[in-house]
Amino acid sequence: MLPFVALAFVLVALVIVLEVVSYQSLKRIPAVATEEFPGIDRELLGKFSSFDSELGWCPQPNREKQKDTGDHLPGEEVRSVVTYSTDEYASRVCPATDRDEDADVTVSTYGDSYCFCREVDDDETFQHYLAQELDTHVANYGGGNYGLDQALMRLKRQYPEEETDYVFMVVTASSIARILSVWKHYQEFGNILAVKPRYVLEGDDLVRVESPVDEKEDLLDLESKADFLREYDFHYDHWFKPHYASFPYTPDFFDKPEHLRYALYTGGKELERRAGRSIPGIDFDQAQTQSALRMEQPRVRYHERLFDTHEDLFDALIEEFVDYADEQEFTPVFVMVQQLRYAKYESEHGPIYGDLLDRLDESYDDLETIDMARHLDPDDGVESLYVERGEGGHYSPETNQEIADVLAEVVEADQ
Template sequence: MLPLVAGVLVLVGCAVVFELVSYRALELIPSVATEEFPEIDRELLGKFSSFDPELGWCPQPNREKQKDTGDHLPGEEVRSVVTYSTDEYASRVCPAAERDPDAELTVSTYGDSYCFCREVDNDETFQHYLAQELDTHVANYGGGNYGLDQALMRLKRQYPDDPTDHVFMVVTASSIARILSVWKHYQEFGNVLAVKPRYVLEDGELERIDSPVDEKVDLLDLESKADVLREYDFHYDHWFEPHFATRPYTAAFLEKNEHVRYAAYTAGKELERRFGRSLPGIDFDLAQTQSALRLERPRVRYHERLFETHEFLFDALVEEFVDYAAEREFEPTFVMVQQLRYATYESEHGPIYGDLLERLADRYDALTTIDMATHLVPDDGDVESLYVERGEGGHYSPETNAEIAQVLAAVVEERAVAE
């Protein structure tokens, strides 16, 4: 009898250990949610310097930050630190040309982190290269993780103080998900500080739903706003709940081989960090990045479906951009750029937004549309070569930004000839 009891206790103990290990592993996997309301400590909140009660978050004026992109091993000399600087308008600085109130040509850009040009220095952004091409200052009002909705809100707030002849709206296809979001955690698990306003359509008209967070300290108690967050964030029902891990965690962890691979590569990176040296035989950083891209495939397909079901809201926001351009008398250009996770998927399946750009061009005579994927085609077909080699999320490299600048400069020059 005693051996049987001992055996049962051993099995129970092993099951408990496996459950704990599996839960910890699931916490590291970006495609799995383990908590609806993770605790936010005050130290993390204190670092959230970009909080904005109107937009959710926004770059602040006259700031300079240096960001380690991660392109080095522990103990090695840091080789890839980029500098992000903003001017008095909270625009990223444009080293190629200073602001000139008497300039004959003025240009501004709005959008997400691909507009802001994360992971490259101030003099490696497409705005810097565009300023060189056009010999004029180019404002950069990109915001990390912005959707078309927030970019449009920022345009309406900023433009009266910084009017320009040309406005480029530069976003990625993930905007289709971002415009349906109120709390990013419901679709980008762990992004717990990002609470935002959004637009909804009521009787065919855009109606703004303000952010439920008025003060930064309110982020410490988001559970008290659960009803509002769940009601207005489309992804709560359609993405968060289907990806919310529940017991038994061991089964959830082992459900996909990619979970195990990602956890193993993450453990390898942690070992390298602890020992301060690389382990021979495998590049854990590269392997983890590639595993993360494979884990992202379901999200890309989800976004593809959103273009089929919610394109009407996206179209309404573009129409608002065109109407605002007519009201303020500037030349509007809508630019679709690609995140790395879309580029690798779309190279095999075609653009997830279908014929969106063609339809927008046909619908709005005043709007110029650019599908940057049709301009950025590597000779060898290696789309990953367009992006920085390592770092936070595969943003465009300086060389690619220079190519983008040439495409945008051609738009401005063609308009000048047409006039």
């Protein structure tokens, strides 16, 4: 009897160990949600310096931050620290040219982190290069994780303070998901501080739904706003719940080989960090990044479906942009750029946004449109357009120069 009891204890202990390992591993995998309401403490809240009660979050004026992009291995010299600076308008600094009210042409840009030009220095943004080409200041009002909705909201708030002849709206295809979001965590697991307003369509009318968070302190008790978040965030039912891991965790972890690979690569990076040096012959950082990109493919296909099911909301936001341009008398330009995960997918399957740009051209005579994928033709594969390491594939300085050339043509054609 005793051997059987001992065996039972061993099996129970093994199951418990597997459950703990599986749960802890799943918590670190970006494609899996393990909690609906992760805890937010005051220390984390204190680091949320970009909180904005109207927009959810927004770059703050007169700031300078240095960011280690991760372009190095443990024990190596840090080679890629970039500087993000904002001016008194909370626009990213444009070193090439100062503002000049008497300039022949004025330009501003709004959009997401690809507009902000994350992962490159202030003098490596496409706005900097565009300013050099046009010999005029180019304002940069990009915001990390912004969708077309937040970019439009920021435009309406900011434009009266800085009127320009041209406004470039620069976003990625992920905007289709972001305009359906109220709490980023429901689609970007772990992004727990990002609560935002959004627009909904009521008939043909675009109606703004304000953020349920009026003050930063409200983020400490998001669970009390659960009904609102679940109702107005489309992704709660359609993305979060299908990717929510619950007890028992072992099947969720071991049923998908990519989960196991990602966990092994993450463990390798942790070993390198503790040892203070890299393991020869293995680039765990690159392997982890490639694993994450593979896990992103279902999200890309999900976003592709959203362009089929929710193009009416996207089109309504574009119409609002065009109407506001007509009201304020500036030239509106819509620019679609690509995240790395989309570029890799679209190189094989075509653009996930379908004929969006062609439809916009047919619908709005006053709107200029640019599909940047049609202008950027890398010789060494799509990866060569982006920074080599770091947070996930923003455009390199060389690509930003190419983007500036394309945008300059729009302005120069009217002069």
